[in-house]
Amino acid sequence: MTTYHAKRDHLWFLRNRTYTVFVARELTSVFVAWTIVYLMLVIDAGGPPSFAGEPWMIAINVVAFAATAFHAITFLNLAPKATVVRLDGWRVPAFMIQGGNHSAWLVVSGIVAFLVLKGV
Amino acid sequence: MRRKRTAEPYLWLLFSGGGVAAAFFLPVLILLFGVLVPAGVVGRPDVAALTENVVVRLAIVVIFTLCLFHAAHRIRFTSEELLNIGRIDLLLAVVCYGGALAGGVVTAVLLF
């Protein structure tokens, strides 16, 4: 019996919003990698390297900041999916776990910023 | 469906750990060292002094390696999905995770 098999859809990720957000989320990983490479250069140079002040470089790093922040938000939002926390049989709703994650993120960021800048 | 041992659970744990590390540390670090300091908004911190402590240096190596693993994992799967190149998965995996590992080694060399 013949059946019809649809052809591969190469642009599937443009077909709806969730797909596009998904792909955007995954592509943040490129900037995660870039951020690490850049930070390695910072360590190597004992501070932001010489070209860091160039406008295009700052522009790239602004995008990298946006991407890593987007990564942080989406990743911390998805975390409760894998872990179902039950207290006394009551399932802790996702938004509370997410809220906890985001608060922790802000606290850690604050501490890091304090440590880095305290000698300045 | 084949039944076989798989490395995925370990890779997934590294990926997840890296996701958390990247979420917690990267936005603030890139904001400081990539944008605010070069733009002159805040003063230039002394990186050598910050990494003086061995514990800090070790932590940096671990965090960087995990973040690179996270990125490697996503790049591997996303490129397979977007470009439909699942058949070269093994090669991609070697390149991606190998790259991440190499990054970790370089970080260690720089710091120690």
Next chain:
Amino acid sequence: MIDVLIVGGGGAGLRAAIAVAECDPTLEVAVVSKVYPMRSHTVSAEGGAAGVIGVDDTLDEHCYDTISGGDWLCDQDAVEMFIAEAPKELIQLEHWGCPWSREPDGRVAVRPFGGMKKERTWYAADKTGFHLLHTLFQTTLKYGEIKRYDEWYVTRLIVDDGRVYGAVAVDIRTGRIETIPARSVILATGGCGKIFPFTTNAAIKTGDGMALAYRAGAPLKDMEFVQYHPTGLPFTGILITEAARAEGGWLINKDGYRYLQDYDLGTPTPTPKLRSMELGPRDRLSQAFVHEQHRGRTVETPYGPVVYLDLRHLGEARIDARIPFVRELCRSYQNLDPATDLIPVRPVVHYMMGGIHTDLDGATPIAGLYAAGETACVSINGANRLGSNSLPEILVFGRRAGVAAAEFARSHRQAEAPAVQAQGRDEERRLTHLRGDGKKGERIADLREEMQHTLEGAAGIYRTGDVLAKAVDSLAELRQRASEARLDDSSTAFNTELLNWLELGCMLDIAETVVACALNRTESRGAHQRTDFEQRDDAGFLAHSLVHRAPDGSPSVGLLPVTITRWPPGERVYGR
């Protein structure tokens, strides 16, 4: 050669299949179903399944409720056996993983139900049938020996010299017509609500199995007893389960008055009282609606008159915990929220009490042919089925039919009869010829609608002799027209038009038997109410209607006495 061929993948069919597999794993058992088994209509049962487990409850009380609910037309030996086995079947299902709702201590919970004196209806929220069917289906997957013919449509039984030898079926996907030889056959094809225009029944409930058996020479029983459920949504006919009333819902007319108190069903109490008011039996509640309509106390809508089901006082929390599906259905299909709005409802055709005549083991008068589930009439439902008795029925009699058919197959091992292939080829010729024969008669849908309206007019909640007599003629004429119906689709792949036409043929056969039995029964009993014979007549009709197909194709009705053991006919008392 298949040992036990089961036609139907609903609750009854799957239970039978497991029974055969457990009985003797060496037997070849196959399930043929015109839809994937988990699509079968058992999936839409909502309210629950009755089985005595409470310490304050007894088997005898359940028997009495069932028998009085059925207006003494039940065979009491069958009822006793059924009620004794029902709890075991429900526990068996629990052992297979059915997610029954629970008490805080971990025991299975039960709820009240219409016509039941005690709380004995097991439930899985208000998706009982869904969970039951999926549990059964997933459990059958454990038995590799159960062979499945998914999306195959059985068109004919092969019967020779009073014994069944298999069936002919169309593989819907490819259009291939195949003869499936078998040592025994179980029909578990479900009900026939689609012979009426307004029904809770799914598209697939076209009475195929009843028609197959009837054409093969087996008699049908009590076909005049068609159950109207009092609470269907007006446009779609979607059922609002009786559990909504069991949880405390009220039926009110256009003045906000709980009208059931005017029909000898008791006095209103704020919380539900068993066997009273809203928890009376379905036939009486549906009849009360018709009287309200005549008194002008119903509300007119584009889809006919309605009354209201009021659940508002139950509150959101209870609705969500006990009857969440009711809320989901009202929101999606009626655009209202039962927590804050009244639900418009009207009586809707729901269940066929009648069916293929069988004994306690599901055996029909044709050797090797068994029937179980809604398609069969053992008789435990009599003139009116009690809500939540049907799910246990499909389990109890599904199992019994499975065991009996396995036994039959084991003791009848002779080779295939020569008639088998000849009959198979006959049927193949007929069907091949039909497919897209280019006839330009009337549309199937028009004929179907006409049949449905004929039936609603003649065999609805109230019936009269002359209307029924006229319906006999209309149906005969419709049959003629249907044979000339228009068939456009000549494709072999998934030709649903041909199926619709075959189903129409089955429905016309069934419709004829319903009308013939209703015409013959000149009394009023349970769901069969004759305005020209308003009284129950135990002297003349404490008997089942048994209808055979006469050689000219017309139905010929006779009577068969009811088996009475311990409960002599009495008055049906509710709310007093």
Next chain:
Amino acid sequence: MTDTAETIRQQAAARTIRLEVARYRPEQDGEPVFQSYDVPLMDDWAVLDGLNYVKDRLDGTLSFRWSCRMGICGSCGMNVNGEPRLTCGTFFTEYGDGPIRIEPLKGFPVIRDLVVDIDDFLVKLQHVQPWLIREGEELPLTAEYAQTPEQLEAYKQYSMCINCLLCYSACPVYVLDPDFLGPAAIALAQRYNLDSRDQGDRFDLLNLDEAVWGCTFVGECTRACPKHVDPAEAIQRYKLTAAIRSILPWSRR
């Protein structure tokens, strides 16, 4: 439906909506083509009512599956304006004046018109052993296994799957790679894994590249699911279980 035929015909003259329906007849079409039908635009009609109108009044050759028309049998899933939906629960009111494009579910071979081949799923379902596994003696048929409402709650959501396969159609991983075990099968495996009565172990069936590890957490399966099963969650939870079991060598394998 009640005596609507007449009302329908009257309203049909007044307002209509266009359905663009994918047709594929293996005997005559090399690939699907669209055919348009104008059907009455009735406020309370679902897309399925429109298709039935076509089948009954306009074109008897159109084939599609349906049965319960109350969102529980799972047979009427189709792609409506690009999204996988149950057509019996998707109403005209969502689409204004139309047109509405109706196609078979993506990701499955098409048998005819709007009918797709789902046998692949049935194989996968059987593969995850979706039945209660017990060790040792069975209880007699006089007593039930105890299960508290909380224990019931732990798996209840995953038992709500109606096998409609909208999630498969929504999942890009499945559409690209039909070997992926997929959302509903994994959710149903979890339905039994998390059932307090079950003593089975599905680790070897689920801890595979084509099983839970094939999922990259697109999450569209959960969005498409009409019964709020949340298969994406089921999968991520099993990933965690499988990962922990993999690194703890002493845990039961």
